Amino acid sequence: MPVTSRRGLLFGTAAIGAGALLTACTSNEPEAEASTTPRDAADDKPGKRVTIGFAGPQADHGWLNAINVQAKQRAESYSDVTFVPTEGSNDTAVQIGQIDTLINKKVDVLVVLPGDGKALTQAGLKAMRAGIPVINLDRVFATPQAYRCWIGGDNYGMGLNAGRYIGEKLKDKPDAKVVELAGIDNLELTRQRTQGFDDALKTYPNIRKVARQAADFTVESGQAKMAQLLQAQKQFDAIWNHDDDQGVGALRAVDQAGRDGFLMVGGAGAKSAMDHIKADDSVLKATVLYPPSMAASAIDLARALGQSKGISGISEAEIPTQIAVFSAVVDRSNIDTYLPTGFN
Template sequence: MKLKKIMSMLMIAILTLGLLAACASGETGGSDSGKDGIVIGAAMPVFDDKWLSYLYDGIKEYDEAHDDVEVNMVDAKNDAGKQFSQVETFIVQQVDAILINPVETDAVGPMVDAANEAGIPVVVVNRMPDEETMEKIYAYVGSESVEAGTIQMEKVTELLGGKGNIGIMNGTLGQESVVNRTKGNKDVLEKNPDMKLVREQTADYQRSQGMTVMENWIQAGDEFDAIVANNDEMAIGAIMALEAAGKRGDIIIAGIDGTIDALEYVKDGKLNVTAFQDAYGQGKGAIETAIKAVKGEKLESNFINIPFELVTQENVDEYIAKWEK
């Protein structure tokens, strides 16, 4: 805890020096676009992510529909240090609010502290920070990750009749969603002693890595009744590896997010379960909340929940329709 506070203070000091330097050189000020009105700085983790692209659409479409709002969205390329520098730039530019989807939830605290020092409200979206940071932000907009892992594994348990060997694929280690989706999985397993966790490994939320991990498990001779992945992309990778090896059989595959690709896999009977996370709704809700922050509106709670919804072949058409515009 002491080390964390020291690091926070160092990062704030660096930001303060940056602000002083900018002021001395006359480089502070609003957006360079010349658009009047509210300016929001949006620090996003990576643009090259299918599910997150829907979240970005929710933000962009709000921006395009409101002439009095400008969103400056930047790509951290999954680099927490780069994201910190981008937040620093937003502070120097004196944006009206900062919207952050953290590369690493453990690294967002110092960014929030620095923005607060500058009097700029912060909204965090999709990846929930720790309790200490939650107390310092205007709001968090997202879904409850434990809920996703819980309903996902409960359905898998039901499909297996409460008995079977399970492999869990983790997303990018260090992210809140990974910790809590997996916690939801394991909480269900603890209540079902005939459900055995035989393998657990990260596949970094990527389809290609999910395929590689599954190939390694197959080569090791492991026997599975279900593969439960922290997201759909890894689940699809597992399906591809199993099919290529001729071992798909009756293995239950479960993902999370409900991307359009995953929903098509559910419709075709290849992906058995996913938990729909409304990416577009999170993006839209986040930018709307940032505007409320700028206007000084009071919230009843600073946790704005966008609930997960269980998807199977029986109800998948309803969710496919959500992506059709």
């Protein structure tokens, strides 16, 4: 994904969470720039050197790999940032040890995407107590005391927007049926995506969700679970698939079964999904973004913290405590806008 302006990352792809109670100002007019804020608005210029530690899970998934790439590329775009990443791990004990190492190195700011937010909470608390501010990326710690700022995806909004999109497509169809191919059920994010989807469907009394299968965010699980859904449901009108990686397998199952007559909405924004949407060559007609550019924004926030700055576009002298990225729906009507953001 091309490196964009800092304002574009923070306020083009991100919306301030309700807990932050902040309003973004994106005007480029001179009057807007001449704000009476107690900070330097020209925060893209080199400043105090900042060492940013980065700890994330193993990049065994397209989205997670894109997270690592986004963070690294953004850090390298700043001449005043030293980037110290760990080798990603899905083992909680290993990731805690890696964070301990970064704490011992006395990095200025720590960016953490925990494999399990609740399990890594003590590591975040330890860093904060050591005087190292933490940017909690996506999977949230169990307490806000474990981070200075959280930035991540809006999982509820992701499901809500998928449900609204499907609802509008099927609103005039009597007794419409939908199915759901969820992610990993023991993750809170999966439950939030399902809840958002279910809440959206409540406003469409003609639509019923008739089946749900949980997969594991992998191609193989997507194929196996989709095959089960197709076998059990001889007719339905739409499917909400939580993840584009498992969606690759789901589309294979659809092709193998020779099924059509329904639309599929994916999740995350993988390039493979966007290519199908652009070509209009499958049942996949849309995907709901979960943009990995949040990792680049996390580096922006970490640098701002290390340099005691706020962020462009808002009046506050400090960065907010919560930023939730917006889950836009991408279909053929806007695919050209979002296609460059697709990740492998």
